[in-house]
Amino acid sequence: MPSLPDIGFLRRVVLFKDVDEPVLLALWPSFRERRLRKGDVLFRAGDPGEELFLIKDGSIVVSKPVTGRVEQVLSRLGPGEVFGEMSVLGDEPHRSATCQAEIDSVVYSLDRDSLNRFITGSPLAAAKFFQHMAQVAFKRLRDASDLVAEVTRWGLEATGLDIEHK
Amino acid sequence: MGEASDKTAESRPKRTRIELLVRQSDGEGFETREIASAVAYLHSRPQRIPDADWEMARLPFAPQGVVTYALKNRRTEQIIQISETEKFLWEQMDGRASLQEIGTSYLLHYGSFDFEVIPTLIVKLLRADLLTMRPVSRLRAVLARNRRNPAARAMEGTLHALERLTVTSRRSHVFFERVYRYGGFLLFTPWALIVLAIMVVVGGRSAITIWHDLSEVTHGLASHPLIAILLVKIVFWLTVVNHQIIHALACVHYKRRVREFGFTILHGFIPTFYADVTDIFMATRRARVVNAIAGPLFHLFLGFFCFWIAAQLSPGLMQGFLAASALLQMQSFLISLYPFWFLEMDGYHILVEWVGVPTLNHDSVRFVRESLWRRIRTATWLTRQEAICLAYFTLSLASVAGFILFNVWLFSSAGKS
Numbered sequence: 269m270p271s272l273p274d275i276g277f278l279r280r281v282v283l284f285k286d287v288d289e290p291v292l293l294a295l296w297p298s299f300r301e302r303r304l305r306k307g308d309v310l311f312r313a314g315d316p317g318e319e320l321f322l323i324k325d326g327s328i329v330v331s332k333p334v335t336g337r338v339e340q341v342l343s344r345l346g347p348g349e350v351f352g353e354m355s356v357l358g359d360e361p362h363r364s365a366t367c368q369a370e371i372d373s374v375v376y377s378l379d380r381d382s383l384n385r386f387i388t389g390s391p392l393a394a395a396k397f398f399q400h401m402a403q404v405a406f407k408r409l410r411d412a413s414d415l416v417a418e419v420t421r422w423g424l425e426a427t428g429l430d431i432e433h434k
Numbered sequence: 435m436g437e438a439s440d441k442t443a444e445s446r447p448k449r450t451r452i453e454l455l456v457r458q459s460d461g462e463g464f465e466t467r468e469i470a471s472a473v474a475y476l477h478s479r480p481q482r483i484p485d486a487d488w489e490m491a492r493l494p495f496a497p498q499g500v501v502t503y504a505l506k507n508r509r510t511e512q513i514i515q516i517s518e519t520e521k522f523l524w525e526q527m528d529g530r531a532s533l534q535e536i537g538t539s540y541l542l543h544y545g546s547f548d549f550e551v552i553p554t555l556i557v558k559l560l561r562a563d564l565l566t567m568r569p570v571s572r573l574r575a576v577l578a579r580n581r582r583n584p585a586a587r588a589m590e591g592t593l594h595a596l597e598r599l600t601v602t603s604r605r606s607h608v609f610f611e612r613v614y615r616y617g618g619f620l621l622f623t624p625w626a627l628i629v630l631a632i633m634v635v636v637g638g639r640s641a642i643t644i645w646h647d648l649s650e651v652t653h654g655l656a657s658h659p660l661i662a663i664l665l666v667k668i669v670f671w672l673t674v675v676n677h678q679i680i681h682a683l684a685c686v687h688y689k690r691r692v693r694e695f696g697f698t699i700l701h702g703f704i705p706t707f708y709a710d711v712t713d714i715f716m717a718t719r720r721a722r723v724v725n726a727i728a729g730p731l732f733h734l735f736l737g738f739f740c741f742w743i744a745a746q747l748s749p750g751l752m753q754g755f756l757a758a759s760a761l762l763q764m765q766s767f768l769i770s771l772y773p774f775w776f777l778e779m780d781g782y783h784i785l786v787e788w789v790g791v792p793t794l795n796h797d798s799v800r801f802v803r804e805s806l807w808r809r810i811r812t813a814t815w816l817t818r819q820e821a822i823c824l825a826y827f828t829l830s831l832a833s834v835a836g837f838i839l840f841n842v843w844l845f846s847s848a849g850k851s
Contacts, residue, residue, distance in 0.1 A: 307463050307464060313691075314607075314690065314691040314713065315689070329455065329466070331455045333712075333713065334454070335712065336712060337456055337457040337458075338454050338455070338456055338457075339454065339455040339456075339457070340452065340453070340454055340455070341453040341454065341455050341466055368464070418450055418452070419452060421450050421471075422450040422451070422452050422471045422474075423471075424471075425450060425471035425472070425474075425475060426471040426474030426475050426478070427474075427475070427478060
């Protein structure tokens with residue numbers, strides 16, 4: 269658990285920005301602080317996932333294995349951003365991507381049980397949480413489809429294929 | 435004017451880049467690299483269609499001083515007009531030269547370079563079906579050159595169909611997790627090593643016993659040659675499945691995912707089982723080495739086990755079959771662990787971990803082909819990596835040559851006897 273409640277930080281995290289302060293204060297002891305050195309792997313694609321993470325400081329690079337030791341960088345996340353929620357809230361219990369620290373970073377983790385207690389104990393706060401979670405999910409979906417389009421364009425440019433006139 | 439050029443710049447999309455994360459061989463550190471599509475484009479190797487499928491003629495009615503040619507695709511009857519410089523580029527497109535090399539040749543030949551000429555020509559050639567992807571193997575290249583021959587066409591079609599005959603499961607990880615949980619984990623305990631050591635000693639003694647009675651053992655096989663050959667081959671082929679299963683279990687042992695498990699016809703004629711355990715590259719070096727060595731050790735165990743059982747039996751087909759199977763297992767053990775074949779088998783992966791050159795096979799061939807003679811001419815010392823590449827290439831070449839000579843000798847001796 270981080271020492272003193274940092275409600276100001278939680279307010280900067282989109283998922284908690286509309287949650288009332290007493291609820292946040294009650295939730296605060298459930299967070300675990302983790303300090304990562306540059307290059308530390310928080311979890312790898314395929315690992316079982318039991319926690320979601322909030323980035324306090326630093327930068328986390330999210331990647332997906334492609335071949336051998338090569339992975340595709342999906343995104344970089346910075347302070348105030350959340351990740352790891354898919355395996356905690358979704359059907360698939362395994363991590364969909366690898367997350368590791370690009371520079372020295374500090375993250376707060378929240379495990380599945382604590383999150384469930386928060387959801388069942390504060391339904392109104394949970395509704396606001398999920399409303400913002402949906403926005404995060406929509407943004408992720410948009411970013412993923414943009415990436416697919418970008419990679420497709422990369423492939424066309426790399427092979428010199430002229431689809432328009434063929 | 436400025437506004438117009440700004441608009442042109444805006445309308446032309448920027449060349450894309452993809453960002454890749456390349457993990458270091460120890461599995462811990464990493465670096466990110468941006469690869470521009472333009473770089474990949476420069477490394478592509480365009481190949482014109484087979485010579486029999488096209489013809490070229492100089493056009494007589496071109497304007498004064500301008501030489502143009504008609505290039506015809508004989509299969510589709512499409513004709514395009516190309517310039518003298520485009521003809522030069524067309525001649526370079528043999529599937530071996532990259533666009534970068536073609537561009538360099540152009541520059542050296544004409545003394546200047548037009549950045550648009552190559553992409554424009556490629557688009558033109560692709561529209562007329564005059565460029566193809568390079569066939570994957572020499573056999574496929576020969577077949578592609580002889581498509582007019584119905585037999586070659588039929589064989590190419592068969593190879594293509596066989597390559598598509600792949601049975602695969604992408605959900606195999608759960609299965610292997612279960613196998614590991616219900617006993618597979620025992621293979622990765624010290625007990626497994628103790629059992630293997632005992633089997634090596636017991637099986638080794640049995641092999642010596644069998645060697646003394648060799649004529650009786652071979653007589654058992656020789657009395658049923660067809661059944662013996664089929665039995666030995668089929669059972670050996672089935673043990674390949676176990677080799678792959680052991681790799682998959684090693685992958686699970688180190689908490690990595692088995693991405694795929696299945697059966698395929700490799701290169702169109704080698705039926706084989708395979709397990710995609712590339713996720714092990716994400717694990718530690720020890721995990722990768724254990725994963726590589728686990729499969730061959732299975733052959734070692736099975737080989738000595740067969741020797742042991744064979745020694746208990748009286749002479750006959752079964753004893754001969756087990757002794758022959760044991761020899762095949764031993765051969766598989768040695769071949770898969772021996773790294774110098776130009777093939778990336780288990781032993782190669784262990785060697786790569788040891789010397790720390792992940793693309794040793796590719797690098798060694800490339801070094802010998804592109805840089806070695808220059809180094810010899812200029813009499814410069816080799817770097818550590820170049821020395822490793824040269825040693826790997828030399829040993830692999832010697833091994834392959836030795837293997838071929840050994841088989842020639844074996845067949846000629848068998849013929850004489």
